[in-house]
Amino acid sequence: MQVLMRWMWASFFLVASLGAQAASPTGEYVLGPGDTIRISVFQSPDLLLETRISEAGTISYPLLGAVKIGGLTVSQAEQRLATGLRDGNFLRQPQVSILVLTVKSNQVSVLGYVNRPGRYPLEAGTSKVSEVLAQAGGILPGNGSELIVVTGTRDNKPFRKEIDFPMIFSAAGVNNDIVLQNGDAIFVDRAPQIYIYGEVQRPGAQILLRDTTLLQALATGGGLTLRGTERGIRVHRRDASGSVNVIQPGMNDKLQPGDVIYVRESLF
Numbered sequence: 160m161q162v163l164m165r166w167m168w169a170s171f172f173l174v175a176s177l178g179a180q181a182a183s184p185t186g187e188y189v190l191g192p193g194d195t196i197r198i199s200v201f202q203s204p205d206l207l208l209e210t211r212i213s214e215a216g217t218i219s220y221p222l223l224g225a226v227k228i229g230g231l232t233v234s235q236a237e238q239r240l241a242t243g244l245r246d247g248n249f250l251r252q253p254q255v256s257i258l259v260l261t262v263k264s265n266q267v268s269v270l271g272y273v274n275r276p277g278r279y280p281l282e283a284g285t286s287k288v289s290e291v292l293a294q295a296g297g298i299l300p301g302n303g304s305e306l307i308v309v310t311g312t313r314d315n316k317p318f319r320k321e322i323d324f325p326m327i328f329s330a331a332g333v334n335n336d337i338v339l340q341n342g343d344a345i346f347v348d349r350a351p352q353i354y355i356y357g358e359v360q361r362p363g364a365q366i367l368l369r370d371t372t373l374l375q376a377l378a379t380g381g382g383l384t385l386r387g388t389e390r391g392i393r394v395h396r397r398d399a400s401g402s403v404n405v406i407q408p409g410m411n412d413k414l415q416p417g418d419v420i421y422v423r424e425s426l427f
Contacts, residue, residue: 187232188282191264191341192216198240201254206244209260222249229264233257267339269295271347272303287336289327291345298324301366304348311343318343325369351416355380358387358422367416374410376420383422391423 192214200206210218216229223243228236237255244253262280270276274296309320326332351367353376360381394406396418
């Protein structure tokens with residue numbers, strides 16, 4: 160009877176005290192529904208348990224019954240179980256360890272022009288944009304844009320951030336390698352393109368690399384034909400309002416996404 164009363168008291172304590180837990184420290188993995196964990200207690204093999212966290216965030220643990228650990232970090236969940244075992248007089252100084260076997264509750268989506276699009280778990284130490292993109296195999300070379308978009312929610316409000324991915328690795332842009340949260344999505348769009356037609360060797364679409372000049376774009380297109388002339392080059396460029404302007408740029412002027420380059424035929 161005494162053991163039963165201890166069990167009921169400890170179970171009530173553990174479920175009721177969820178609201179008293181401190182906020183999760185940054186960078187620690189937060190347990191959630193669907194996660195599979197292994198719980199062990201030092202020198203207590205009978206308390207070894209592999210279990211899945213229910214949709215309500217609870218597990219059923221020997222001696223303690225229903226214990227709510229969803230929303231806690233691993234260290235907080237270890238402390239909660241240890242407190243229940245100690246305060247219920249089951250063990251004097253319990254040392255509880257939790258190992259996360261599979262991650263199901265904290266995931267992000269990686270979409271678009273990456274090598275392995277899909278859903279990826281957010282584990283401790285692998286929650287930044289660069290780390291998740293590395294899991295997805297990185298941006299597709301020659302196809303994916305260097306400008307990526309992260310969407311999700313922050314403080315119950317829609318969140319959207321554009322990130323110049325190569326700048327993450329510079330001293331000035333390291334703060335853009337943001338920490339992702341459960342439910343975030345990373346989208347890598349198609350790389351911007353330009354279009355060349357007229358008197359060039361290889362007309363057609365080109366991937367617009369960073370800081371590409373008109374001269375470099377013409378070189379990529381194989382250069383002018385024998386009938387082409389540099390004086391006859393025009394660029395059709397759409398402005399923010401949607402209007403198309405025709406300009407005559409210099410050879411070292413940088414091109415913009417969507418530019419259409421026309422090389423005229425020489426009259427002489």
